[in-house]
Amino acid sequence: MLSNDRPITKAEAYPLVAASILLALWYATPQLFYSLYSLYEFARLLAPGLLKSVGAGA
Amino acid sequence: MIAGLLAWLTSGLFILLLSYSVQRLLRTDRHAVDVIAWLFLLVFTTTLLMLVAGLVGWLRPAPILFLSLAGITMLITIGPAKRVLTGMLGESKALVRASREWWVGLPRWLRILTATAVLLSTARFVFLIWALPPFVWDSLSYHLSNVAHWVQVGRIETFETPVTRIFNPANYEVLATWFSVFVHHDAVIEAAGILPYLLAVLAVYAAARGLGRSRKASLLAALAYGSTPAVIIVATGTKNDIHIAAYYLAALAVVCDLSFRSAGSANRKVLGQLTLLALVLLIALGTKTYILHLAPGLVLIGLLATRSDGRRTNWSLRLKSGWQEFRALTRPQRSALVVLLISGLFLGTFWNLRNWVVTGNPFYPYDVLVAGQTVFEGPESEFRLSVGELAANLESFADKFGDWQDPIRPDLPNTTGWGWFAYAIGLPAVAWAAIRRPRARPLVLGFGLSFLLLMLSTGPSPWNMRFAIWFPALFSLCFAELADGLPPVLPRPAQIGLAGYFTVLLTLNFIGTLNYNRVSAEEFQSMLALPVQERHAALFRDNMPDPYPLANQIVPSQVVLGYNVFGNGFTYPLYRADFAQRIVYIPFSNSDSCEEVADAMEARGTRYLLVAPEHTEDDKIALLRACADSGNIIQERASGLYVVKR
Numbered sequence: 001m002l003s004n005d006r007p008i009t010k011a012e013a014y015p016l017v018a019a020s021i022l023l024a025l026w027y028a029t030p031q032l033f034y035s036l037y038s039l040y041e042f043a044r045l046l047a048p049g050l051l052k053s054v055g056a057g058a
Numbered sequence: 059m060i061a062g063l064l065a066w067l068t069s070g071l072f073i074l075l076l077s078y079s080v081q082r083l084l085r086t087d088r089h090a091v092d093v094i095a096w097l098f099l100l101v102f103t104t105t106l107l108m109l110v111a112g113l114v115g116w117l118r119p120a121p122i123l124f125l126s127l128a129g130i131t132m133l134i135t136i137g138p139a140k141r142v143l144t145g146m147l148g149e150s151k152a153l154v155r156a157s158r159e160w161w162v163g164l165p166r167w168l169r170i171l172t173a174t175a176v177l178l179s180t181a182r183f184v185f186l187i188w189a190l191p192p193f194v195w196d197s198l199s200y201h202l203s204n205v206a207h208w209v210q211v212g213r214i215e216t217f218e219t220p221v222t223r224i225f226n227p228a229n230y231e232v233l234a235t236w237f238s239v240f241v242h243h244d245a246v247i248e249a250a251g252i253l254p255y256l257l258a259v260l261a262v263y264a265a266a267r268g269l270g271r272s273r274k275a276s277l278l279a280a281l282a283y284g285s286t287p288a289v290i291i292v293a294t295g296t297k298n299d300i301h302i303a304a305y306y307l308a309a310l311a312v313v314c315d316l317s318f319r320s321a322g323s324a325n326r327k328v329l330g331q332l333t334l335l336a337l338v339l340l341i342a343l344g345t346k347t348y349i350l351h352l353a354p355g356l357v358l359i360g361l362l363a364t365r366s367d368g369r370r371t372n373w374s375l376r377l378k379s380g381w382q383e384f385r386a387l388t389r390p391q392r393s394a395l396v397v398l399l400i401s402g403l404f405l406g407t408f409w410n411l412r413n414w415v416v417t418g419n420p421f422y423p424y425d426v427l428v429a430g431q432t433v434f435e436g437p438e439s440e441f442r443l444s445v446g447e448l449a450a451n452l453e454s455f456a457d458k459f460g461d462w463q464d465p466i467r468p469d470l471p472n473t474t475g476w477g478w479f480a481y482a483i484g485l486p487a488v489a490w491a492a493i494r495r496p497r498a499r500p501l502v503l504g505f506g507l508s509f510l511l512l513m514l515s516t517g518p519s520p521w522n523m524r525f526a527i528w529f530p531a532l533f534s535l536c537f538a539e540l541a542d543g544l545p546p547v548l549p550r551p552a553q554i555g556l557a558g559y560f561t562v563l564l565t566l567n568f569i570g571t572l573n574y575n576r577v578s579a580e581e582f583q584s585m586l587a588l589p590v591q592e593r594h595a596a597l598f599r600d601n602m603p604d605p606y607p608l609a610n611q612i613v614p615s616q617v618v619l620g621y622n623v624f625g626n627g628f629t630y631p632l633y634r635a636d637f638a639q640r641i642v643y644i645p646f647s648n649s650d651s652c653e654e655v656a657d658a659m660e661a662r663g664t665r666y667l668l669v670a671p672e673h674t675e676d677d678k679i680a681l682l683r684a685c686a687d688s689g690n691i692i693q694e695r696a697s698g699l700y701v702v703k704r
Contacts, residue, residue, distance in 0.1 A: 005495070007545045012494070016486050016540075024482035024563070027460060031478070034465040035570035042572040044579035053578065 059241060065123035066240035069107070072126035075133050076103045079142045083395055084330035089156065090264035090276075091315055094308050095334050097257045101233060101301075102341055106401050108232045108239075109408065112214030119240050138390045164274060167557050175281055175564070179290070182572065186294055187248045189585055190577065191595040191635060193602075194468045197296035198595060198628040200224045202247065204231040206633035209239050210640070216416060218643050220625055222423035222437050227409035229345040230298035243636045245590050248294040254304035255293035259284040261307035262531050266538040268314030269497065270366060275541040278560070279534035282484075285567040286530045287466040288475025288523070291574055295468040298345050303528040305342035306352055306508075309335055310531070313356050317363035317371040318497065328376050329383035333395065340406030347410075347421070348525060351515050355508025362500035438625075444514065451513035451522070458523055465575040470524045476533070477567040483540075483560070484533025491536035498539050505532040576600065596631035603670040605698025606631045612696055613639070613666050620644040620664040627673030648677035652685035652692055656702045667692075667700045 008016075037054070044051045077099035084095045111122050133139045161169065192202055200223040208214050214232070216225065234250040262283040266276035283289065292300045312335045316328065342349035364370055384392065414420040419434035426434040455474075457463065460481065463472040476484070491498035509529055516522050548556075573582070581600055585593050596606040606628065613619050615638040622644050623629060632641045642662045646655045659667055669679050679698070686694040695701045 005543060008494075008540070008543045012490065016490060019486045020482050020559075023485060024478065027478060027481040029462075031461055031466075031570070032566070034575055035478075035566050037465070038572045038575050039569045041577070041579050042569075045573075045582050048579065048583065053580070 062119045062240040062242065065119035065126070068130070069122050069126040069236070069240070072129045072133075073100060073103050073107065075130060075143060078146060079133060079139045080394070080398060082142050083391060083398070084334050086315070086327045086330045088264070088267065088315055088319075090260070090267045091311060091331060091334070094257060094261050094264050094311055095330065097253060097260060098308055098334065098338060101253055101257070101304075102337060102402075102405070104236050105229050105233045105341065105405060108236050109214065109229075109405065112208055112232065112235065115213040117208055117212045117214065117235065117239055122239070138388075138394075160273065164277065168274060168277065171557075171561055171564075172277065172281065175285070175568075178568065179284070182290075182568075183249075183252060183294060186574070187246055188590065189582060189593075190248075191585070191593045191598050192244060192247060192296040192630070193595065193598050193600050194295045194297060195601065195626075195628075196223075196469075198630040199626055200226070200629075201228075201231055201297055202234070202244070202630040203633070204228055205234050205238060205247070206244075206630055206637050208235055209242060209637050210633070216412075219629060220623060220643060220645075221627065221629055222625060225409075225413055225417070225422050227344045227347060229341055229405055229409075230301050233301075234296065238637075243591060244595070245593070245635065248296055251293040251295065251297075251300045254301045255284075255289065258289065258300065258304040258307050258528070258531075261304065261311040262534050264311035265307065265314045265531070266535055268311060268316075269318050269501075269535065269538070271538040272542050275538040278541050279538040281564065282479045282537060282560075283531050283534040285477065285479060285564040286475070286527070287477040287567050287571050287575075288470055288473075288527045289530070290568070290571045291466065291468050291475070292470075292524060292527055297524075299524045299527055302342055302346045302349060302352075302525075305338045305345070305349065306356070306528040307531055309338045309342075309353075309356055310359070312338070313360045314363070316376060317360045318365060320365035320367055320369075327383060329380045329387075329395075332377070332380045333398065336399065337402040340402040343406040344409055348512065348516070351511040352508040352528070354511060355504040355506070358507050359500045359504030362503060364497055364500075447516070447518060448510070448514045450518040451516065454518050454520070455513065455523070466570060467576045468574055469521045472520045474523050475527065476530045477570070478563040479537075479560075479567055480530045480533045482563055483537055484530065487537040487540045488533060491539040494543070495539045498536055501532060501535055505529060591636065594631065594635045596634070602628075602631065603673060603698065605668050605670040605696070608696040609666070609668050609699050610634065612699060615639050617666070618642050618662070618664040620659050620662060620667040622646065622667065622669050622678060623673040624675055627670070632668065646678065646681075648675070648681050650681070652681075652689055655682070655685065656691045656704065659702050665702045666695075667702075668698060669700070670698050 040051065040054065044053070077096060080103070081092070081096045081099050086092055107122070107125065108117070111117050111125060116122065116125065134143060164172070192198065200221045203219070203221065204224050207217050230250070234247055237247045237250045238244050259280050263276045263280035266279045267273070271279070289300065289303065312331045316331055339349065339353060360371065360373065384395065387395065410420040413422040419426070419436050421434055421436065423436040423438040425432055425436045425438070458472055458474050461473040461475070466473050466475045466477070488502060492502050509526060512525055516525055577600060581598070585598060588597070594610055596602060596610040599607070609619060609632065615634060618640045619632055620642050621629065621632055629641065633639050642664055644658050644662060644664070644667055646658050659665065667682070669682060671679065682692065682700050683694070685692040686700065691702065691704050692700050693703050
């Protein structure tokens with residue numbers, strides 16, 4: 001922060017936090033499933049046979 | 059193989075020493091800019107060395123080894139370079155000391171996050187490069203076909219193929235050649251994107267520092283950008299978009315430092331930064347022409363930027379200072395700088411000049427229209443500034459915004475690829491910074507202009523957001539403003555909450571990229587079951603039509619394999635991972651007789667012809683099927699693979 005910059009006030013901070021959480025929730029549909037799918041496939045690779053395929057061809 | 063590895067190591071050492079020597083010429087009073095200059099010069103000198111070797115027909119391990127040994131000998135014997143290199147050890151120690159001080163000055167949680175991010179990203183990159191062959195469409199169609207052909211013949215040249223985009227500016231392909239020519243294999247060719255990825259991430263850090271942000275906020279910005287799914291995924295996607303992003307952001311870092319920073323202006327060195335800026339933009343021009351569409355945004359940032367004293371940068375004064383610094387150099391230094399700039403011009407203009415000479419159109423294969431008149435003709439549709447394109451692209455962008463339609467994959471189909479951080483923190487940060495921090499407005503306007511010009515000129519398509527993977531850096535830079543704007547003392551729960559939220563978003567970004575959001579465990583296993591040297595692109599079934607793996611298994615690598623695909627079809631998988639298969643284009647039309655097709659094959663020295671659905675016109679496939687059904691001149695050896703029998 002430069003010397004003439006004013007720190008973020010509470011009046012700015014709360015709307016920013018609220019907007020951020022709402023945007024994260026909005027983005028989560030459906031990206032959360034895609035992110036978890038990637039992790040799931042990776043887990044299937046590490047532990048073959050333990051987890052079922054959920055891909056389109058399954 | 060051992061000889062190839064030795065040549066590779068020697069070439070690497072030469073590039074390291076040469077880059078270090080050149081980097082001394084470009085030194086500034088800003089460490090972050092010096093680091094990106096050094097990373098950039100590694101890319102620059104590698105590309106230059108390979109282009110020169112390729113043009114003289116020395117694209118083989120032994121001649122490159124000879125060139126490298128000669129270069130190393132010259133560097134350690136000529137006076138100025140020798141003096142630079144003898145100081146290298148002392149400088150390395152100072153660098154380690156400075157890095158340690160930088161590191162311990164960071165908050166503990168940020169050190170843990172950074173170390174974890176570096177470790178996990180490295181592990182991910184190494185695993186994916188090792189496990190999978192190249193598989194992204196355009197790289198299989200033209201980017202890597204250039205590399206395979208050049209490595210096969212030991213020379214950079216054009217060749218007959220229906221895929222006319224092999225004529226595109228190809229500095230990326232030249233760099234990728236360095237990763238495959240020594241071992242005559244594509245096992246690590248994806249690594250050609252790692253250095254540009256690092257350059258892009260560190261350029262965000264340097265740009266944030268140039269904007270006056272703290273080390274902590276700048277590092278947060280760099281980590282956030284480095285976690286962007288589109289950026290991580292594209293880094294090993296064997297295409298040139300990560301390179302353009304790296305060059306755009308490196309240029310941005312220099313522009314920010316030159317135009318926003320006033321501290322230290324009495325001792326600052328401008329010449330190195332101006333030279334770096336010129337070199338970065340030139341190599342970008344020889345990588346992908348659309349840097350011309352992005353550059354006005356950088357100019358706008360430089361013109362609108364205000365320093366902490368509220369004044370705008372006087373660019374004519376900067377240029378004057380640069381000229382004075384140039385005149386103060388010793389004669390050998392001046393000569394070295396001139397050679398460097400000429401090399402940059404060579405890398406920036408070679409491909410277009412070659413196309414002009416070879417085809418009569420510098421922008422071949424594209425048409426060029428000026429004021430509605432065709433100036434240069436080419437087989438591909440033209441690129442032009444058009445409001446119609448802008449409207450269609452913005453409409454398409456609105457659909458992609460939020461990444462609702464598809465997972466984020468290497469070609470970015472129907473997505474922006476910006477990821478969790480950009481949408482959840484980046485968007486509010488940009489809005490806040492634009493309102494509360496006037497110095498951030500030039501950034502917003504500059505990025506916006508680059509983006510708009512891109513949308514004005516690129517053809518509407520589901521995949522065109524890959525041209526804009528530099529854009530999420532805006533979110534990171536505005537977030538750095540926000541992070542520095544936080545009160546110096548926050549309650550502990552708030553500190554933990556914010557650090558945790560940031561970490562969670564970056565983690566979500568990262569986990570979505572573990573398998574390119576596309577490759578199933580079975581597909582991984584099918585590749586891992588093969589020895590590394592046999593992981594051919596043709597055998598990776600993700601997007602590969604049947605004829606490719608069949609040809610790989612049936613056609614001996616010692617014979618010539620004919621093919622007929624259209625302008626966007628795959629040719630690279632036909633070369634095999636070790637580039638052992640000679641291939642030849644067999645032109646024919648659907649009105650030809652079976653005898654004429656067989657004659658065309660034999661005239662080009664092959665008995666084999668590959669065609670594939672979605673890569674070859676259907677009527678040509680139908681003709682070959684009819685030939686196979688009706689006569690005995692051409693037989694279908696396997697699906698899509700035809701053989702002359704007479």
